[in-house]
Amino acid sequence: MNDIPGDLKFLKSHEWARMEDDGTVTVGISEHAQGQLGDLVYVELPSVGDSVDAGNACAVVESVKAASDVYSPVSGNIIKVNDALADKPETINEDAFGDGWIFRVKPSNPAEMDELLTPDDYAEQIENDSN
């Protein structure tokens, strides 16, 4: 069973998004994704101020095993990145839904959040993937 926080939304490609109280959206990769990738060794972060489109790659997480693009779940501008990941990429392995967040977006179209998968839908998807 997955312990997926109820306030998260997901892309099929395993990114999570959380609408914060201030209207910004925090983005990371799921617990399931970090487990699939294994030990992370590098994270390539976007730059603050970058504009991103929903569904476009804007970060890279790289494990011993593979490199994987991270897609933004929403469009907007990057307002913050998790600089701590540069020295400690393993934070994503240890706390994918918490301290392992990757970047924060000021969304240009908050309604895009409604198009993302709910925790239940996402849990079902990864269940199906493993069968």
Added chain:
Amino acid sequence: MTQCTVLNDAHRRLGARMVDFGGWDMPLNYGSQIDEHHQVRRDAGMFDVSHMTVVDLRGDHVRAYLRHLLANNVDKLRKPGKALYTCMLDKAGGVIDDLIVYFLDESFFRVVVNAATRAKDLQWITAQAAAFGVSVSERRDLAMIAVQGPNARERVHALVHPAEREQVQKLARFCACEAGALFIARTGYTGEDGYEIMVPLHLAEELWDKLLAVGVKPAGLGARDTLRLEAGMALYGQDMDETTTPLEAGLGWTLALDPPDRDFVGRSALESQLSTGVARQMIGLLLDDKGVLRHGQRVITANGDGEVLSGTFSPSIGKSIAFARVPAGDPGAVTVDIRGRTMSVRVVALPFVRDGKVRV
């Protein structure tokens, strides 16, 4: 159909993430492959390598047979138990597989070949054996556990029956002995000291549990790959195969061209390659910048392009390392195309790490 080793349940109980490896359901890691890597470099870890293929070769002419079959010379093996690393070539000099051969007595040698190449190896070994009257018998009744690391040997010694302990303790590197039901070889695939232990299937789990109890931690195929790459050891299928000769795969040191009258399979192809010049070479690469060198990436040298063979992140160095096959000659300043970015790499001598020490 996926095959399971006799330790499959033990891996699952330990929470292993299992993957398909050459048709076998094997542990990739038991949590963090980087932790498992450091465990082997700093203390002692163990790997289930029961998927590997153990083959016993018996007959009055078995030495002559192996002189013909293998590119290294089994005449280097005179003391019972002594082992040799070698390639087995086809007539064109291409590598059918790499293997370890153990000399046990004049009518009995044992070889250990890769799991993924099992069928073609057995076919080839058997086809060549007929003319020498050698019998080929696969030992599917044996499991194999590799215990590796600076403290690996003493952990194993504690478990060996006192009557057999001394002979195990005295084993020189690349030598093996029988100890009760166990066949213990001081060999490995990590660049650390340690043993590879062949054990009858019905005793394998008990041995695994005893090793756990004396503090040997399980390590998966993920750590095995980063350890062997740091140690400069080739992986069949990735670093060499039938399309490469040992001379193009950094394995020239395993070829025994003396005496000149030993007529082993592939010899004439190697000699003609040596006389016309070997067009490609294997080199070691180190990336100082962030990024990971991976299999198939394009390598740009002064003499033309090559490609990354095995590439990974080195936990011991904290940077990415790789083997690459490139055109012969001084490669000059080398760059690699990593996900569309051209990055400078350093050409370094192998191994990257040996006996716990970084050498680059």
